[in-house]
Amino acid sequence: MSLIKQLWLAISAVTLxxxxxxxxxxxxxxxxxxAEQLYVKNVxxxxVLALSMSQMPKDPVTLELQVSAQFDAGHYRSIHLLAxxxxTLLxxxxxxxxxxxxxxxAALTPLTVKPGVAQVQDGWKQFGRxxxxxHTRYALAELWRxxxxxxxWCVAAALLTSLVASLLLRLLLRPLDQVVTQAEAIGAxxxxxxxxxxxxELRRVVRAMNALSDRVKLLMLEESRRVEELRRKAQADPLTGLAGREAFMSALAARLEPDQTIGAGCIAVLRVTALGELNQRxxxxxxxxCLLQLSESLRTLVETRTGAIAGRLNGSDFAILLPGESDDGVVLAALLDAAGDATSTLTPPSSLPIGATHYLPGEAPGHVLARMDSALAASxxxxxxxxxEAPRRDDFREPTDAEGWRHLLDEALAPGKVLLGHYPVVTPTGAVLHFESPVRLNLGGxxxxxxxxxxxxxxxxxxxxxxxxxxxxxxxRIKATGEPLGINLSLESVRxxxxxxxxxxRLHADPELAQALWLEVPEHGxxxxxxxxxxxxxxxxxxxCRIGLEHAGPGIARxxxxxDVGLDYLKIDAAIIRGIDAHPGNQAFLRGLCMVAHAIGLQAIAEGVSTPSEREALPGLGIDGLTGPAIQAG
Amino acid sequence: MRDVLLCGRKWRQGALSAIPSWHRRRAAIFQLAATLLLSSLLLGVGFVAAKPLFDQLTAVAVQRYGPPGRDAVTAWRRLLADAAGLDEVEQVRRVNAFFNRRIQYESDDVVWHQNDYWATPLETLGRAMGDCEDFAIAKYVSLEALGIPRSKLRLTYVRAQIGGPTSGIVQAHMILGYYPEPSADPMILDSLISEIRPASRRPDLAPIFSFNAEGLWVAGAPAVSDPTARLSRWRDVLQRMAQEGIQ
Structure with a gap:
């Protein structure tokens, strides 16, 4: 029984x-x-009547008259005169x-009053008693009323008391609810x-829990900074802090996985020509x-995009990977701006060659890089x-403009039918956590x-x-199969x-659905x-339902x-997972990342596990779940 | 004779008491209820009613009046013990003689510094003083204790003519009447004269009203104070007696 109920019962009992x-x-x-008053009256x-009778003649008529006068004018049940x-005389x-x-x-509260008794004298002789x-009936009526x-009054007062008590209780115990909520949150x-x-009393509890939360927050901050440092060491170019060649290539390979949700995009490279000469000059x-300024501009460019990355491929080549970006104009303009800003202080300002290419998921990284290099050489x-351009596919003729796409998408969405992919996410022991269900749309058949x-x-x-x-x-599908499903939500929906x-x-109406639903949102977003x-x-x-971040890792510092929002899991970006078995720096970073995740109760799941050796290496680093081409259910 | 004059009493006119309106008393009732609630909580099981014993009387007498009080009570108890089993007329004679000899007549003014005070037998014996109703009450109680039924005893207000048949001095007075038979001429136990005479031989006394303890709650009630009993002199004295240990 809850505390409030027990208190209320106690109050009710006392009130009653x-x-x-x-x-x-x-x-x-x-x-x-x-009864007392009536008895006094009787006596x-x-x-008085006996005194008056003692003084008066004792003939029957006088006696009768005296008794009648008293009886008829008064309030009596009986008057008896006994010899x-x-x-009985009268x-x-x-x-x-x-x-x-x-x-x-009347039966429950009997008003029994003894008669008043007095002696009547006839001279020296006893005459009677x-x-x-x-009569008690008016007293009884008054008592009843x-x-x-x-x-x-008692019922009204008791009700009022109970009402006031329950209001007061609710008021008093409201902080307790808060405390319990917080304690449960901390427990989770x-x-x-x-x-x-x-x-x-409650203030002290809350203060202690707040202090705990603050300390954990601080700890998290320190820990995530440390992990971020590990990431930089493992992946970043020492001078500029951009991704090194290896990290950049991992990211590109991850974006080129055939079935990932970010989609096609652009990759571009900018060459700072004659760097050696510049150094001398x-x-x-x-x-x-100069290079730092350029890096900063590139970093701002990729910061807010899911899966985007800027890297320094070698001393003079700077590259950006913009998944989901199909408008090359935007990319080139941004790059030119960046280059212009960086070289504006130099005299004479040098124009830097830029090579870019579109890519499609499923292409081999080598092909994309070759195309980019040829563009750079041309530049x-x-x-x-x-x-x-990316090579055209034979199976699907993409529209070339927005109008065409709008038409195509409207056509695809009108029937309200989508297909879901089905890729298992499993624990290191092979148990299924859920099935990733990326969407498929019917585009042009x-x-x-x-x-x-x-x-x-x-x-x-x-x-x-x-x-x-x-x-x-x-x-x-959950209704039909009971399988837990992971669903990617776009930022548009989240917002x-x-x-x-x-x-x-929908989920409140059907808690079973909620139990089987894993919702994920890109970390960047x-x-x-x-x-x-x-x-x-x-x-x-x-x-x-469970909520997680996908493509996580770059934002670990935050x-x-x-x-405090109650996240359940992180899906760690494939760019970090790729080649993890052979990359000690990334291993240190991933181990730290898993530790931070575990500290606040998150499951760490590796995305894009593509080789058996990666699969073997990951559980030792603290990963709780795996998904990717190398993972099968069971 | 001078003493006799002091037995005068003022009649306290007792009006027919209408029951005070219950409405007016409601506040007091609530207060009483609250007090009862509180005291019942505090006292728990409640107290055991003191069992009045005749023995208790001696202890009270010693405590209040010292050795003379103890002696008086002892003498009284001896009287009651000696007279037990004798015929009623002899009992009446002995009781009358005992009190008339032992108690000195004094008015309430002198004994109690009050206008009118009805003393219990213990108080009368303890002080060895009393006025007419104190004599009558003490004798009534003694005879009742000896087993004479109440119906044969009457405390009677009389109009007493002092100083012979021709005298004009009239005095309010109280005597105890003993009725050998309910319809018989009563024997008069008086404080004015030591001799017991039948009523027919007391032309100086004219009966006005008589009473005894018949029909009264107090006589048989436990010695818990009944607030209404205090209002009646007669019930008051019966109650005080019960508290002192006389039943």
Missing amino acids: LVFGGAFLLTTVAARNYL DNAT PDGS ARQDDRTADDVPAWF LEVES STLHLAG RRFITTEEPSTP VGRIVADQ ERSGQPEIR QWQPASRFVAWAARLGKLQTVDALVLDAAFK HPEFARMIAD AYHHLEAFRNFCHALKPTG IGELH
């Missing part, structure tokens, strides 16, 4: 006892009081009962802080300054940025993976519709509160729209900001 007791005692006291009236031998009696008093009440009994009144490794309640320090010759259309769907604002259809399909509300309603993502979590966590 007090008011019930007061009611009973008052009624009994009133009855005794009335006094008997004495000394006990025989008797008057009125046996009417109180008609407005229920019989049970007078017994006078007052006042008892009713009193009962009414969500280290939230709450406002301190005014109750001193302006001095190493100024040249380095070096022409002095203009050069761009190469063929089911195509998300990577084919997701960039355009985002640009045309269709992702929310896609997500809604995906969820419908997922719910249907719309009514979308979260819609899912929450979550940090970029932190407030929206937090609201999304607050809306959905209570349903019991994980502390999400320590």
Whole structure:
């Protein structure tokens, strides 16, 4: 039984006892009081009548008249005059009962009053004994009426007391609910802080828990910084802090996996020509300054995009990988700006060659790099940025403009039908955590993976519709098979509160669905729209579904900001996982990342596990789940 | 004779007491209820009613009046013991003689510094003083203790003519009447004269009203104070007697 119920019961019992007791005692006291008064009246009236009779003639008529006068004008039940031998000389009696008093009440509170007795003298002789009994019916009626009144008051007062007590209880115990919520959150490794309640005992508890949360937060901050440092050491170019060649190539390979959700994109390289000459001409320090500025511009460019990365491939080659970007104009303009800013301080300003190419998921990394190199070489010759298209596919003729895409997507979404992929996510021991279910859309008669259309769907604002259809399909499949499913949600959906509300309603109505649902959002997007993502979590966590970040890793330094939303898992980006078995730096980073994740109760899942040796190496680093081409269910 | 004049009493006019309105008393009732609730909680099981024993009387007498009080009570108990089993007329004679000899007549003014005070037998014996109703009460109680039924005893208010049949001095007075038979001429136990005479031989006394303890709650009630008993002199004295140990 809950505390509030127990307290309430105790209060009710005490209230009942007090008011019930007061009611009973008052009624009994009133009855005794009335009986006492009636008895006094009996005695006094008997004495007065006996005195008057003693003085008067004792003939029957006078006696009769005296008794009648008293009886008829007064309030008596009986007046008896008994001879000394006990025989009745005179008797008057009125046996009417109180008609407005229920019989049970009269029986329950009998108003028994002894008659008043007095002696009548005839000179020196005893004449008789007078017994006078007052009527009790009006007293009984009064007692009944006042008892009713009193009962009414007691019930009203008891109700009021109970009402006030329960209100007071709720008020007093509200902070307790807060404390319990916080304690449960901490138990679930969500280290939230709450406002301190005014109750001193609870305040101390909350203060202690807040201190714990703060300390964990601080610890997280330090730990995630340390891990970030590991990442830099393992992956970054020492001077610029951009990704090194190896890290960049891992990322490219991860983006080229055939079935991943980010889709096609652009890759571009910018060559700082004659770096050695530049060093000699302006001095190493100024040249380095130049490179740093360029790096900074590139970093800003990739910072807010999922899966995007900037890298320094060698001393003079700087590259960016922009998954999901299909507009080469944007990329080139940004690169030119960056290059312009970096070289503006140099005299004369040198124009830097830029080579770029589109790529499609499923291409071999070598092909993409070769295309990029050829574009760069062409740019070096022409002095203009050069761009190469990705090879056309035979199976799917992509529209060439926005209008074409809009038409194609509308056509695909109109029937409200999507297919879901089915890739297992398993624990190191082989148990299935859930099945990743990337969406397939019927584009021009063929089911195509998300990577084919997701960039355009985002640009045309269709992702929310896609997500809604995906969820419908997922719910249907969960209902049918009971399998837990992992669903990628786009940022567009996360940013719309009514979308979260819609899912929450659906999940509240059917908790079984919630149990089997794993929702994931790209890490970049979550940090970029932190407030929206937090609201999304607050809306959905209570349903019991799981929420995680996908493509996680680059943002590890900010994980502390999400320590209190109740995340369940991180899916660590394939770029980190790729070649992990042979890369001690990345191993150290991944081990730290898993530790941080575990500290706040997150499962760490490796994305894009593509070789058996990777699969073998990962569990030792603290990974809880694996998915990718090398992973099969069971 | 001078003493006799002091037996005068003022009649306290007892009006027919109407029951005070219950409404007016309701506040007091609530208060009483609260007190009862509290005291019942505090006292728990409640107290055992003191069992009045005749022995208790001696202890009370010693405590209040010292050795003379003890002697008086002892003498009284001896009287009661000696008279037990004798015929009623002899009992009446002995009791009358005992008190008339032992108790000195004094008015309430002198004994109690009050206008009118009805003393219990213990108080009368303890002080060895009393006025007319104190004599009558002590004799009544003694005879009742000897087993004479109440119906044969009457405390009687009389109009006493002092100083012979021709005298004009009239005095309010109280005597105890003993009725050998209910319809018989009573024997008068008086404090004015030591001799017991039948009523027919007391032309100086005119009966006005008589009473005894018949029909009264107090006589048989446990010695818990009944607030209404205090209001009646007669019930008050019966109650005080019960508390002192006389039943």
